[in-house]
Amino acid sequence: MTSKFLFEGIWLDSRFTPLENLCFARNEFLVKDNDVILVSYPRSGTHWMIEILCLIYYKGEPSWVQSVPNYIRSPWIENNHFQEYIKKQDGSRLMTSHLPVHLFPKSYFTSNAKIIYIIRNPRDVVTSWYHLVKGELRWKQPKRFDEILDDFVQGELAYGSWFDHVLGWIKRREMGSFLLIFYEELQKDVRGSVEKICQFLGKKLKPHEIDSVLQNSSFSAMKENKMSNYSTPDNHITRVFTSPMLRKGISGDWKNHFTVAQSEAFDKLFQEKMSGLDAALFPWS
């Protein structure tokens, strides 16, 4: 039984984003000027960034991330399980979305809300995705890596083509209120990245507060934290997947999955699709 449906050229999964919720998010949801919205293509490090942002909001103090599940701290705008949580938020709201720019809430485009867009090497994105869907409870026979890679390249995984997603959003980086962050940048210099995010958000943290942000958002801290690893009993994810949401948390695992031929074909596709952008923008070789 498939839960996939196509909407304006984008494949979505009705278990997480039913058409009704998508239409509400896009047409009716009111983005406010002081909202901060984290946007990403799936498997790009979204939950890592949620943790960092929540800790920045609390000046490194971990009580919030240790007592409230991440999907309530920064709910997904388009997700059926989470729209209720957004209604209960007040003050400066923190929210998450995987939507491509053309399906994003229309009210955002006339607001001063801040967007943080996180990009990860698509080779690692598809690798991460393969491991997630391998543990999908409904399949007796999970798809092989080459089949998932094929779906990824064709834009047939949920939220559509990685290339179109990135190309759509990246255009907005010259505008104000938009911060582009790479997963690889976080891996290489997490302190520098956190300082950059603080500056973007207008938050001033002392060095020991930044230390605490780093410590409490580390892969090992998040893996241990029930509020960050989807082990709370009411979460919707473990009803669908048995695979851990936090798997390896490294860059370059794709090299253990791609064949030489797949890697060469992907490089060629990447160059074709991203030819309009400076290759130096992407922090991977």
Ligand code: PPS
């Ligand atoms: S989702 O479910 O689509 O929103 O997934 P998303 O959170 O975007 O990405 C999941 C991958 O991010 C890794 N992750 C981390 N890496 C490093 N440090 C920290 N703290 C961290 N938290 C999450 C997670 O392990 C997934 O990547 P893989 O490669 O599968 O490990």
